[in-house]
Amino acid sequence: MTVTDEVPTTVAVGPREAAADAAGAAALLEIGDRLGLLPHIDQGQSVTAARLAAEADLPEEGVANYLEAMSSAGIMVDSPDGEGGLRVADDFDQIQYESGYLSWAMNANRPFVNNAVEFLRAPLDSRAKYPRDGRQVAVSSEWMGSKGFYPVALQTILDARPSRVVDLGAGTARLLIEVMLQLPETTAVALDLDGPSCEEAVLAAERAGVADRLTVIEAPIQSVAEDPTPVLGADVVHAGFVFHDMMPDEEHVADAVLANCREGLRPGGMMAITDAVPYVKNIRERRFSAIVSYYHKQFMRRRLLSEEEWTAKLSGAGFSSVECVPHRFPTGRLFRATKA
Template sequence: MSSVLAAFEMAGLLTDLENGALTRATVKDRGSDQAALLGASLRYLIQRGLVEESGDAFTLTDYGRDVCQDKGYLVWLVGGYGEPLRRMDAFLSGDKRYGVDYPRDGRWVADGAAMLGRKDVVPHALRLLEGIEFDTALDLGCGNARFLLTVCSRFGAGGTGVDISPEAVVEAEKAVREAGLTDRVRVVRGDAGDLNSIAALADTQLVVTFFLLHEILAQGRDALVAYLSDMAGRLPDGARLLIAEVQPPAEGDHRPWFTPEFTFVHALMRQTLLDSKGWSEALADGGFTVREVLEDDMPGGILILAEKAR
């Protein structure tokens, strides 16, 4: 069921289901093979109680709408990590390695994270930013740049986004054009882990890293502290850093969704996670003063606003 719903979103069909625009006629208008598969998919979702026929249209049931509130999580997991998870047998047997033989799909990781973030992270992040002043923002690992665009639009700032995924950069550049912000927001393809290549740091008053720093942490805590120290050394005085991360579930914490999955796929990538205390200590060791720590609506999610130490 998760795979089918994620596929509908990734194919641009879930919005049609949400607004009643997917009808018998529109299904039949597709090629015969596609129409047959789409029809079978809709029948399956009807059998599972997520979709119903209302007149000539297929629409989500109340249960379906509840489930689709979390479509970002489904796209992130199924679209982003579906292939490596499908090949767990090869990883467990030692025949293949994650990232070398079967990597994640960067576009759907970025798009899924952006979708889930809009509802569960972004509102809290914007409230944190309301208490500070900045004219320039830099989003490291910006994905499709939706958060960067929101920040620049709301606070009148200019911004730069950096992402290593070519697919994500294409989506981000399209979003910048659609937002009419090409005059003050740009997106570049680059490795956010290589600060030497990011000249914008010297003039940046706000750095955003959403779900990036745990990838630096994968190289060890010393590497994370060195990265933060390098960043702090390049930023102007008074610059802020806003990070979003997910804490690992506490021992015996049997959360029903997402946090265990997030922890598991990062273990697959040989990455570990820190709790809020661990992140705060690493930031302090890296030259930042933590100003605020906030739990958001993402299961296990935390936001930390820090400032370059004086």
Template structure:
């Protein structure tokens, strides 16, 4: 690839990320991610905006290639159709959003944190930004593989630890109409977003949202009791610095599972060396170690932890997101 090609690609990615972040903040993501055409009036209503302002924004998305506008004219001004590659463009933009938006406090205060790592606690991340950017990456980076592994088991009760905005669990409940789920997350903003998303998807009556930490399960395992599948996406490493808590948590999940149940952990291993993974893996690993006081466990350390907790079988599969792995531990 020529250097000029790379610069053009980077420019397009930056534009996509900015436009999609604005659309998210305006409440338009559901329309952009849907397959159905929509009108200016519908977009303005969804975003609670005046039609002239909404129209200017939609026309900018058309110019950027994120939307197409039909030539059909009507009293509502024609219809807008999301681009065919919207899902892939949102996935790619997710890396930029996670790196520069979700981790903005760590970037802005890099000097203070390098000089005094403990200072990082004074620069908290925005939980909603973390949840949204993680959902964008997860849409193609790890959700498809994890969803396939879970749906093939046909679970009646699914629990997602660190559910964020609830995207994975909502997708599961959509594909498993007889199932119920529990979305557990420490961020109040993420829990509120999960409730709104479940309402939009029509699964709110089958989704319970629990605003609490995963560590709290050690003392009260009610949310995971009798679950056929428990999933934890990029949250288990948050307790790695407390080995005794991690071991107790793994044992709690194993003993709470329904017969034949399993624990699916989607997480990252540190500083993976391969050409495909090394760049983002290095950033992910460094930010966690330097600013979050989290040293990501290696694959072997994960396997050892599951073994200590008494799981009978563990498999590990690389996922599309650089450095990410899916561990399936059978109770």
């Protein structure tokens, strides 16, 4: 039998194989992240293997091999500067966005997949025994969020033109920094329980030139139930994918946080909550919604609230109106609630 590059005539081949594309791109991007190379290339700057190797303190041959693969995949292209370097392709953001779904579903949640039997038999013990890789969760979520839910949240806040905005579970404050860059008079508060994320938020604000307008608080969002100081006088309070972490065990705490946010907002102020809703059945969302819902229910032991439950909860906290806006991110919803 002779092995050739020819495709059997019985196989229908289109211009692209979407599943194969996504798998290849996600693996290459994850490797680039773990090597520390992505921060040096994802802004479109021209790079060479020698320069990247020096910046990341890696063997030049290995970096050259990685760039060769990225170029062959069409994720990077020849730089127009004529110096023999490479830059990311024009559709790099879209490639990264699509890769985020595969990276999150399969690798960020790898402990659930690999230890499914143990999680079914002893869920509480397994959660402690097989923790997720926090970095993998954060990176893949950011890739998905770049086009999946950040744009709607950002535009919602910008449309409100707040003088003061608070983000609960702000991470590295990417959203707040973008708001402040577009609204030069706005001040912001970033609250997050993760110390390294708070440290990076401070550095990112300094790099962006908005450090004097950002206050970073290292604390869990549950702390707002006891101390509403961070949200006092805000025009907008945003919270992205953090409230479900309190469901169901700390639902009473979540209710207290919502009530204090409503009290702390200025009249006419807005609470904007992005979260996942369970088992959405429409064709666009149903498959990714299914795995998100299943992971949270079976492995994380979290209860995702439906659109109706979120509306009732925000109304119960005293907000005068609640609007639900779907995200591009399947299963994601933005709930906008107004204080009269």
